[in-house]
Amino acid sequence: MPETAPLLAIRDVHAGYDGTRILNGLSMQVEAGEIVALLGSNGVGKTTLNKVLSGVVPLTSGAITFDGLDLGSASAVDIVEAGLIHVPEGRKIFADMSVLDNLTLGSYRRGKASRKTNLERVFAIFPRLKERTAQMAGTLSGGEQQMLAIGRGLMAEPRLLILDEPSLGLSPLLVEELFDLIERLNASGLTILLVEQNVAQSLDIADKAHVLAEGRIALSGTGRALADDPELQKTYLGL
Amino acid sequence: MPALDILAAAVLNGLMTGAIYALIAVGLTLVYGVLHIINFAHGAMLSAAMFAAFLCFQIGIDPYLAIAPLAVAFFGAGYGLQRWLIGPASHGDDRNILLVTLGLSIIIENLLLASFRSDTRTIDVPYGFSSLDLGFTFLPLTRLMGFGVACLVAAMFWLILNWTDLGKAIRAVAREKLGATLVGIDVRHIYAVTFGLGAASVAIAACLLLPIFYVNPRVGNAYVLVAFTIVVLGGMGSVAGAFIGGLLIGVVESLSGMYFGESLGQLGIFLIFIVVLMVRPTGLFGARA
Ligand SMILES: Nc1ncnc2c1ncn2[C@@H]1O[C@H](COP(=O)(O)OP(=O)(O)OP(=O)(O)O)[C@@H](O)[C@H]1O
Ligand SMILES: [Mg+2]
Numbered sequence: 001m002p003e004t005a006p007l008l009a010i011r012d013v014h015a016g017y018d019g020t021r022i023l024n025g026l027s028m029q030v031e032a033g034e035i036v037a038l039l040g041s042n043g044v045g046k047t048t049l050n051k052v053l054s055g056v057v058p059l060t061s062g063a064i065t066f067d068g069l070d071l072g073s074a075s076a077v078d079i080v081e082a083g084l085i086h087v088p089e090g091r092k093i094f095a096d097m098s099v100l101d102n103l104t105l106g107s108y109r110r111g112k113a114s115r116k117t118n119l120e121r122v123f124a125i126f127p128r129l130k131e132r133t134a135q136m137a138g139t140l141s142g143g144e145q146q147m148l149a150i151g152r153g154l155m156a157e158p159r160l161l162i163l164d165e166p167s168l169g170l171s172p173l174l175v176e177e178l179f180d181l182i183e184r185l186n187a188s189g190l191t192i193l194l195v196e197q198n199v200a201q202s203l204d205i206a207d208k209a210h211v212l213a214e215g216r217i218a219l220s221g222t223g224r225a226l227a228d229d230p231e232l233q234k235t236y237l238g239l
Numbered sequence: 240m241p242a243l244d245i246l247a248a249a250v251l252n253g254l255m256t257g258a259i260y261a262l263i264a265v266g267l268t269l270v271y272g273v274l275h276i277i278n279f280a281h282g283a284m285l286s287a288a289m290f291a292a293f294l295c296f297q298i299g300i301d302p303y304l305a306i307a308p309l310a311v312a313f314f315g316a317g318y319g320l321q322r323w324l325i326g327p328a329s330h331g332d333d334r335n336i337l338l339v340t341l342g343l344s345i346i347i348e349n350l351l352l353a354s355f356r357s358d359t360r361t362i363d364v365p366y367g368f369s370s371l372d373l374g375f376t377f378l379p380l381t382r383l384m385g386f387g388v389a390c391l392v393a394a395m396f397w398l399i400l401n402w403t404d405l406g407k408a409i410r411a412v413a414r415e416k417l418g419a420t421l422v423g424i425d426v427r428h429i430y431a432v433t434f435g436l437g438a439a440s441v442a443i444a445a446c447l448l449l450p451i452f453y454v455n456p457r458v459g460n461a462y463v464l465v466a467f468t469i470v471v472l473g474g475m476g477s478v479a480g481a482f483i484g485g486l487l488i489g490v491v492e493s494l495s496g497m498y499f500g501e502s503l504g505q506l507g508i509f510l511i512f513i514v515v516l517m518v519r520p521t522g523l524f525g526a527r528a
Contacts, residue, residue, distance in 0.1 A: 056420055080423030092418030094411050101407055108408065109423035156422060 005068075007032040007160055007191055008053075008084070013062035014215075015052045021060070022048045024215025030160065030208075035182065035192045037202040037223060039232075040212035046195045047089050049212070050164050053193075054086040055079045066160065080109050083159035087166065089195075091149040095138030099129055102137050102148055106155025114157070122151040125181070142169045146178070154185075161185070162193045179205055203227040244375035249493045251373075255382035257489015258389035259447050263462055264469035264481040265393055266440030272476025273413040273433040274321075276333055279340040281466070283347035284438055285459030288313060288445030290351060293454055296362045302446045303384060309442040317438025322431035351456035359455040367450065385447040392443050393482045396436070400478060409433055413476065465492075465505070468512045474525025484523060487511070 008030040016022040022045040030036045040046050051057040053064065055076035064071035069082045094102050103122060107115045123130040126147045132140065137148055146166060153161055163182070167175045179201050186192050186205075196202040203209055206223035211232065213219075219232065226232055263285065270278045288309060295305040320343070329335035370377040400406035411419040412429045420426055441459070448454075448462070469488050473480025488508055495507025515523065 054421055056417065075425075076420050077423050077425050080421070086421050088417060088421055092415055092421065094415050094418060096414055097407065097410065104404075105407055105411055105419075105422050105424070108404070152422065 004032075005065075006030060007067055008193070009063075009065050010049075010053075011063045013049075013052065013064060014060040015048065015057055015062075016060065017048075017057070022215060023052065026062075026212070026216045028210050028217050028220070030191060030193055032191050033186075033189065034207040035186050035194060035205055035223075037206035037209040038193060038195045038212060039199055039202065039209060039226075044212050045215060046212055047164055050086055050088070050162050050193075050195065053079075053084060053162060077109065080156060083157060084162070085153045085156045085158035085160070086162040087149050087153040087164065089164040089168070091145050093137045093145055093148050093152065095136070097137055098134050099137055099140070099148060100133040102152050103129070103155050106152035107157075110155075110157055115155075118155045118157065122154050125154070126151050143171070143174045146170060146174075150181075158190060160191045160193060162195070164195045165197060166194075167196060167198050175201070199233070200227065245497070246494075248376035249497045250490050251376065251378060252382070253490035253493030254486055255378070255386045255489070256493065257486040258386045258393075259444050259485075260462065260465055260469060260489055261482045261485020262389040262392055262440055262444045262447070264466040264473065264485050265396055265478055266437035266444075267463065267466050268470040268473065268476055268481040269396070269440075269478060270433055270437040271470060272478070273409055274333075274336065274430055276336045276340065277467070278434070278437060279337065280344040280347060281437065281441060282459035282461075282463035283344035283351075284313070284317075285441040285445055285462055286351055286454070286456055287347050287459075288442040289449055289454040289458060290355060290456075291442070292446045292449045293360060293362060296364075296449070301364065302362070302449045303388070306388065306443055306446045309446060310439040313438040313442035314435040316435075318431040318435035320438075321434035322427060325434070326427055326430060348456055355456060357455060357457070359453045359458075361453045362449060364450045379451075381450040385451060388443065388447055392440070393478075396440070396478060397482075405432065465508065468508060472512055472515055472522055474522030477522070477524040480522055480524030 006029040010026060010028050013023050013026045014021060026049065038046055038049070048057060052059060053071065055071065055074060055078070059072050066079070066082055066084050069078065071079060074082070094105065103119060104115060107118050110118065128144060129147055129151055132144070137145065140148060150163070150166065167178055170178060175198060182192060182194065183205050194202055194206065203223040203226050209221060209223050209226045210217045211219040211226070219226065219229070221229070267278060267281050270276070291309055292302050292305050295309070296302060325336055325339045328339050364381065366380050369380040371380065371383060400410060408419065408424045409429055409432065411424060412426055416426060465488060469484040470481055472488065473484030488511070491507045491511050492504045496504030499506055519525070
């Protein structure tokens, strides 16, 4: 098989917050069409990596390319325009705006013409949101807010969707539905980088998985291989 | 107890001035709501805008005709200041922004003092003595214009914020900066636009004030002190609150001027201020957070 460039390539990335270094030589790749799970104990730097990828936290050194775009020199706006979309931990929806405004803002960098088709697609996935277009986002239930956060991300026409702890605060039934949804989105061609605490379920749907520890990838493999790895839970996830 | 017609006249006069206060407060509260800082240069910018309107008048441009060009010019200046001076100089730290605007106000004030000295000036517009006869009182045309334009501009601000993409982006940045960044909103651009809108609001207010009051290099501060109480009263960051609060303060000032004497007109403002904050610490329209 011919070598094709990965959709996202992260090489020897160092980054952190003034003074404290969080990522220390992290390298990993995401191939187009995959679900890649990123695991690691609390505070290890998963969200930090996501923020680096979306241009919110600057790189100290290293290189990241997304489909040919050099993220080291790209702005957060460029990154959204290129289709790398980050659905953040804690949702970060616009609480004092309507569901419809939240979704519309998701397409902020897309043409007005494509908004309508994007909306229809999102409403087909989340009929609940369609019933509540006029409701203030802050008054939605936790599960609905998560749907809105993902819906807003889909409105941006992602090519790579980063989901940072999407199952946080959801009931087991909703978590089940969420993982089904992630698989369906992936089956429709969307590449997904998934950060999760539900290790078993994530490994179950992931093509590849990486474990972050001490600022770099400590363990990688297919979802299945890591699921069977006894080291994983004991050593790296602090379970 | 004064006669009803005198009372009504005082209320009307208060509304006229209050609308202009409201406009100044709307700019201040918008910048606060989005950038989370009090723009200490707001008063100096108002003084500068009044001198700009004054200069326009000297070359034959009526203050009301100067509104549009000065609003555009001040928007541009405000945008540039935030984007290329205040923003970069503050390194994202709110306290630094505060200091930079404070420094800016000192620079502007001293430039005005150097160019115009501390003299107080007024202009005489040909329609300065025209007024509308309501039967029980006369409303000067200049105040009526001030009221009308201020209301119109405040309504435009409200429409922009609530019904345009730009306005929604501004509100998104104000309340949820990370979320806004992640949908591709350029936060630095929105900050600059907001600062520009704040500057435009004082430019417009300046054109409305000049035919009614006087101008000197420090005059803006007096208005902004009142505007600041309005911002707190209306709920920090609330544009609607600033507008209603502005009208309220105008009326209170006018009434207390009538009861306590002209020189104590502002006493009522601070009384109302204290009472409202005792009952509702977050202001009339503030979020109960
Ligand atoms: N803005 C910030 N300034 C300084 N330190 C920060 C900042 N944000 C995060 N950190 C620190 O960076 C480290 C990594 O945080 P991060 O949020 O990336 O962890 P995480 O792996 O996502 O954890 P969790 O699983 O709990 O979400 C933590 O020690 C955290 O305290
Ligand atoms: Mg995290």
